[in-house]
Amino acid sequence: MPPCPYDEDSNTEPNSALSKFFVLCLAVAFFLGVISVISHSADYFTGYATAPFVLDKGVIALQPAWRIALFTHVISGIFCIGICALQLSKRIRTRAPRLHRRLGKWFAGVLLFAVLPSGFYLAIFATGGVIGRVGFFLNGFLALCFTISGLLSYRKRHFADHGAWMIRAFAMIAAAISFRYLHAGFDMIGIVGSLGYITSLWGAILLNYIAAELVIWRIKRTTIQAEAKAL
Numbered sequence: 138m139p140p141c142p143y144d145e146d147s148n149t150e151p152n153s154a155l156s157k158f159f160v161l162c163l164a165v166a167f168f169l170g171v172i173s174v175i176s177h178s179a180d181y182f183t184g185y186a187t188a189p190f191v192l193d194k195g196v197i198a199l200q201p202a203w204r205i206a207l208f209t210h211v212i213s214g215i216f217c218i219g220i221c222a223l224q225l226s227k228r229i230r231t232r233a234p235r236l237h238r239r240l241g242k243w244f245a246g247v248l249l250f251a252v253l254p255s256g257f258y259l260a261i262f263a264t265g266g267v268i269g270r271v272g273f274f275l276n277g278f279l280a281l282c283f284t285i286s287g288l289l290s291y292r293k294r295h296f297a298d299h300g301a302w303m304i305r306a307f308a309m310i311a312a313a314i315s316f317r318y319l320h321a322g323f324d325m326i327g328i329v330g331s332l333g334y335i336t337s338l339w340g341a342i343l344l345n346y347i348a349a350e351l352v353i354w355r356i357k358r359t360t361i362q363a364e365a366k367a368l
């Protein structure tokens with residue numbers, strides 16, 4: 138069986154100084170984004186009625202079902218995004234494959250049975266009207282399709298495909314982080330309200346998807362070059 142291009146042993150991942158610097162910047166941005174999500178989300182548990190997002194939602198935030206969905210979504214979403222970071226670690230994938238498999242099962246279970254159902258429910262009432270709702274549904278639908286494709290390719294032992302599908306799935310999950318950066322950026326240049334929200338949401342989905350395809354393309358290209366060299 139050919140080595141998986143996403144593993145360390147295959148020695149095919151981009152390793153130039155520039156690539157490493159780029160990956161480091163992405164990792165720092167991701168980490169800071171997760172910290173920001175966690176610190177903002179703390180408001181929902183410590184002062185629900187005064188949290189800015191809850192105040193913006195108006196009467197819908199008083200409904201128990203919406204509140205339960207929000208709590209479920211926030212807790213499971215943060216859990217899932219933490220697992221994403223661990224699953225991307227080459228060290229864990231290659232040195233602790235059993236842990237990788239176990240975390241993968243947790244990731245899929247929590248995503249499919251908590252993050253997505255609660256996210257789809259919240260999407261019905263999402264900010265930004267129809268365009269906002271469609272954006273969240275698309276985000277969730279793509280995360281669902283990519284994760285299922287990743288699981289199926291793993292079962293067929295197509296590890297390179299598995300890696301590519303999971304990169305796409307993680308990109309859709311990480312849209313929750315990119316969204317915050319874009320939203321803050323649009324806010325600074327005066328694009329606020331629904332327009333800022335919708336643009337950030339669709340921008341995050343698009344940018345993350347493009348980033349995932351670029352990463353996959355780069356890994357495939359490096360694999361082909363390494364195979365050609367070995368001949």
Ligand code: HEM
Binds near residue numbers: 210
């Ligand atoms: C796993 C990564 C995710 C995390 C960490 C996350 C986190 C959050 C948080 C903290 C909120 C509360 C609003 C805020 O503080 O800005 C929220 C809202 C929401 N999320 Fe997620 N989320 C994730 C993935 C998803 C996915 C994949 C979907 C797609 C179904 C989704 C749909 C929604 C919706 C619809 C809302 C409510 C937005 C509104 O009412 O305007 N989330 N999410």
